Amino acid sequence: MVKGMSNLSKLTLITIAIFIVSLTLTFPSYSNEAATLSSYDWPTFRGSFERNGFTQSFIPVDNKLIWECPVGYPFRVSPSLADKKIYAVAENGVVYCINLRNGSILWSKDLGEPCNSTPTYYLERLYLTTASGNVHCINSTDGEIIWTTSLGKSLRSTPLIREIDNSILVIVVTKDGWIYVLNGSSNGEVISYKYLGGEVNGSPSARSRRVYIGLEVIDESRCFGRVLCLDALSLRVYWNVTVDDPVQSSISVSNSRIFFSSLRGVIYCMDALTGSQIWNTSLHVVGCYATPAIGYSKVYVPSGNRLYCLNITNGEMMWYIEVNGRVFSSVSLGGNGLGVFVSNESVTYCFDANSGDIKWIFPVPEGPGNFISSPIITNSTIIVAAPNGVVYRIGSKAPPFILSVESSPSPQVYNSSTRIDAIVVDHARGVLNVTLHYWDNVTQQWHVLQMSLAQGDIHNGSWSAEIPKLKYGTYVKYYVNACSVSGLFTVSDMNEFVVLDIYPPEISNISFSPAFPSYESNVTVTATVTEPENSSGIASVTLVYLENSSGGIVVHKCDMVNIGNNKWAGNICPYPWRTYVSFYIVASDDAGNLASSLTYNYTVIDPNPPIIASITIDPPEPKVGDVVKVYATIIDNGSGVQTVTLSYDYIIGHDEVSMSLYMGDIYQGTWEAEIPSDVNNYQVQVKLIITVVDNAGNEAISTQKSYYVGDNIPPKVLRVQIEPPRPQYCDNVTVVAQVVDYESGVSNVFLRYFIMGENAVFVEMNRISENAFIATIPAYPYATHVYYQIIANDVAGNNVTSPVYMYIVEDFTPPEIMSVSYEPPSPLPEEEVKVTVTVSDRGSGVKTVVLKYFEDGTWHELVMQRTSGNQYQGTYVEKIGNLKAGSFVKFVIIVKDYAGNNVTSITYTFTVRSKPLPLTLILGVCLIAVIVIAVIVFILSVRKPAARPPPPPPPPPPPPIEEVVKKPPPPPPEELEEMEELERMYFEEVEEERKR
Incomplete structure (x- = not known):
């Protein structure tokens, strides 16, 4: 090693110094993925879904073997830890649940196929993937499989859990680059999926809804890497960035940055929101597979047989250390300034995270294959799952002992802080640090308070801290964590309390409006009701009032309404005149505390005069001699009407009369009175006024109404x-x-x-x-x-x-004979005489036209036929035949209309000629006549002519034919008398006929 291990005799002092310094550091942001997890849990690969390998738990300063748990099959993947249980998967596909305290196996579950992922713990369930493409959901309590979803593609990444809109999403990535989102809240059905475009060697990481994945992309010309940022639910790509080399590691997320390593040893730092590159640093190595660890403003990446430390700000190399054997596992960082990793030779190294100094090592027997599993950190111990098939717990053996944990005051109330006292004993090297950890359901976060030594000493002392004032109803759970000088931790049992409210609300400033309520007043009662900050708050304010409107006392309640600024308002409905009302206010808070006000009262008054709603009279328009009824509709919803008086004036006097209740009641009724008939003379104006007095003495006088007595007698x-x-x-x-x-x-x-x-x-x-x-x-x-x-x-x-x-309409006018004609004028015996008459009657019309003629001593009658026109004016024709030669014929026309009027024409006559002589006779006679004339002429011519007398005057011109026709010579007197008698007889017969 380039940097050797420090002298073990100085280890304790150095550890204490590091711990004290670490208390002043600002730790990187830690994503608390579930409220049920404590800061000592390691629920998934790299400790959190940000995969940055940092935890607030301390790494032990001692390298003692606390226990080992052999299972007989190699471990290739990192274990996880939650609720003081270790979850590890062996190479043969068996999942083990191991007791953190003593290393005993609580349960095991054989999946029946190799499993390449770290078990992910979330809400008492474990999520794992298998090489054959199955995603398993296992009950963390007993190991039973809850559901399995088969994707049919090789899986070796650790599942990522996101909770969005109260739905649990299980996100897995296949080796060949497919990402799937499963419904963890039900039976694991696939919600969405997407092809990422390359091979995936790491596990997905996340912050909030953003998921980060690194790829190895191979095309025809080159092999390169790509990093994608996707939405956890829809898989919409926010951004993707291409890098020169394949990305073999998982993505580490810390604050607003992401970190990853490429196959050729380049470490990248990018903006997590946009994907823009901040820096990259080449380690000048080939083969960088581990996921970077982030902490203490540094980036830790192993490659080959070295551990590299880079500045998180600019990527500059700060230091590196060399160890025996290559390092494939990732670094885990503790909250006390130490880090830990395992080499391929199965040696666990603990180093100073700031300087790189090695603090201790812990070798274990080597197993087959590479050591890929990374150590996990919890409560001053580390857990290592080794290729030799053994799970190790390494740390100090004698943690401090927490004798008692008490809270005061009791019960905990909203207006005071809660003091927690813990008696901690460590008779070895003493207590170094005691912290109070509490979680509340308001912030949904864990809080850490440094406890101070109140009594005693570090070997046996009382440590205290105060949880600040909390709101009423806040649920708090807490525990005490004690750390010894040796670096060993002890955690107390979980305790809990609920913040109570034992104080009632305060009622003040009670008033009601209007100050003098009337029968129509809605009385508004207001009051100020307050509770201090953080109290349970006002639950309800009730207005209780009593009234005697129905004779007895009746109690009413109504909820008051918060109108702002701690003011509450309630209404008392209107009550009848002279009702006595008393009221008080009851307030309760959410904790059930009650407060009552003093009692207030008032009596309902009637300040309003009656209302004369309408005045009508019947009949509406009085006539002479009418009795007029006057009706008045009067409303007095208060005290009611007492008297109604009708006053009326007319020409000669003034009268008053009391009106009586006609219908309704004294509160709303119609009143009537009569104005007698003797008042109502024609065109008299009657003026009337109505005066009303109610039982409270209020008076109302109507406006003047008048009417005029009208005319009701028709012409x-x-x-x-x-x-x-x-x-x-x-x-x-x-x-x-x-x-x-x-x-x-x-x-x-x-x-x-x-x-x-x-x-x-x-x-x-x-x-x-x-x-x-x-x-x-x-x-x-x-x-x-x-x-x-x-x-x-x-x-x-x-x-x-x-x-x-x-x-x-009658007709007294006889018809008119307009013309009469006949032909031939002098007929021969064998000829018929055709008589034509034109007749007019503009009244009832022509009924009959009769041709009456006299021949051979006898009168004959013929009814003439109309040949043209109509009954009012027409032409009638008839013929006279069988006449004898030499007969003298006379005829008249008699016309009768439908009204019985008749007219007789003048008498017309003609003579029937004899037959002419034969022609021979006529010729002979003519010859004789010629001869005679010739003789006479001759004689005269022989004689001397005599003087001629003057010629006679010319005869008068003949009358016109019509005149001759129309005006023949009058008949002899005896014939005229006979004709008149005949006419008389004829018309008598016609009249008799008409009557019949």
């Missing part, structure tokens, strides 16, 4: 007449109505008329005098039934509707 229709009284189809009918209204007067009058099947027509009638109104109904066809009535309104809005009147 009267005295008389309705029409002109003409019997309207014809051609008449516009004038309707005259006499309407009167002796109160407000007639406003307007309407004539409503209609016929069946049609909409009624409204016509406003014109006033022709004060009470007379006129309107016109247009002409309607014959036989139309016309209905009509009068609607009259007065100024006050009253109206009257007369009965419905009716008239039937």
Whole structure:
């Protein structure tokens, strides 16, 4: 060795000096992975999931063999330790649980396959990986397998545990570079996995959610290394960094940096958050496999037969030591300034972590293969699992004895610190140091207090320390750790206590608002309720009040509300007038302590006058002679209504009347009174006011309300007449109505008329005098039934509707014979005479047209047929035949309408000609006549002509044909009388027919 071992006679003094100096050092950050683990546990490979190999436990200053535990099979991986039990895996795949105190085997479990990982302890479970790709979860109490997950790939890394969102994640890495996240909270199912891109030779390390892994990457051209930082749950890569050489070690994490070594002996320091390189140092060696140990601001890395110490800040070489044999195991650092490692020759070395001086060595019999397992440190002892199949505990044999541990005061309360006194005895070299270790559930952390010697001496003395004031309800567990001058530790049993609160809250500044509560007041009671800092705190504040609103005493409780600044508020609901209320406050804290205030009281008052909610009258618009009822809705939720008085004024007087309760009650009811009919004359204004007094003497007076007596009598229709009284189809009918209204007067009058099947027509009638109104109904066809009535309104809005009147449109006008013609004018006996008549009747229409003719002493009648037009105007034709030669024929036209009116035309005549003479006879006669004329002319021509008389005046021009037709010569008087008689008889018959 370059640096030899120090003189053993000076070992004790040097150790004491180192310990004293170490107390002043700031230790590197230590990740407490589980609250159930103490600072003396070594639960996984390299002591923590940061894999930095540092612990607060001391390395023993003595190299005594305390016990050994042979199992018969070599150990190739480092053991772990938790809860005073050692967990080691032999080469044959058997897991051993060994008692730390005496080295006895508590249980063993054969996995049936080689296991290359350190057992990881977490919450009473062990997690291991096997070469065949199985991940086992084992009960740490009895060794039974809880679950197994087979990944089908070779595993030799130690499992990494992360607890995220109350879920336990088991992270393992395969040899060929796959990372898996298993659900440790259930049955080990795979949550996520990822290929990392290279071969993995170390175990994953972590801080918080970040996982760090080193790789060996081989491609076609070169072999290099890579470091990755991943998320523990999602496996998202935060960063990855490539280095020149393969990474063979696990990654060490310390504070915000990571450290690792490469195959060619380069040590790297990088930023854990970003992966940026801080420094790298080459050891100029080949083959660096160990994981760097971090502590005392230094980096410790073994390679070959040397242990190198580098400055953590810049990577500069500080010193190195050489030993016999190569070193494959990693360095473990204790909290007392010492370090320990094992060489391949099975020699354990203890060295000064600052100077590198060797403090002691401990050789064990060599076993087959390399010594790869690293020693673990706990309570001034080290545990070594050797290739020869033996587990060794090395350290001092006689630790101090803790006689008693007591706490005061009892019980522990929030407003005082807790003093812990421990009597420690060490009759050998004496007690060097006593520390108090306590954990509380508030910070979830372990705290270390240096205990001081209060009485006695280092061989038999009382040591004390004070746990500072803690909050109520804090659960504390603690133990005492005593270290002798020899470096041996003794740990007391775990003790515990809970911080109590035995003091009640304080109630002050009680007030209530309003100061004089009324029946409608929600009374707010406020109080200041306090408890000192760290006490249990106010659990509840209750307002207790008593009231007699129902006659007896009733108790009520309500929870008060914290309104800030230690003030609490509660409400007392409104109570009726004159209710007596008393109250007090009860406060309790979370520890169950109670406090009660003094009692306060008040009587409910009624300061408010009644409310006149509404005043109505019935009828709403009084008329002449009405009895008017007055209703008043009155609300008084306090003392209630006592009296209600109605006062009213009118033209000739003033009266008051007491109103009575009509419905409801005195708190909310309707009151009524009457104003008599003799007050309500037309257009009289009545003014009324209501006065209300409640039982508390409060008075309310309504605003003035008034009404005018109106007109409720409709107009009267005295008389309705029409002109003409019997309207014809051609008449516009004038309707005259006499309407009167002796109160407000007639406003307007309407004539409503209609016929069946049609909409009624409204016509406003014109006033022709004060009470007379006129309107016109247009002409309607014959036989139309016309209905009509009068609607009259007065100024006050009253109206009257007369009965419905009716008239039937008549026709008193006879038809009109517009033209009469016949042809031929002088018929022969064999010819028929065609008579054509044009007739008009605009009223009821033409019913019949009769051709009456006289021949050969007899009257004949023919009903003429309409050939064109309609019943109101048409042309009628009939023929007269079978006439005798030489007959004298006369005829008249008789027209009758549907209303029974008739008209007779003048008499027309014609004579039937005889048949003409034969032609031969006519020719003979004509010849004779010619001869006679010729003779006469001859005679006259022979005679002397006589003087000619003046020519006679020309005859008057013949009348027009129509005039001749229409106006034939009047018949003789006797014939006229006969015709008139015939007409009379005819019309009598027609009338009789019509009546039938």
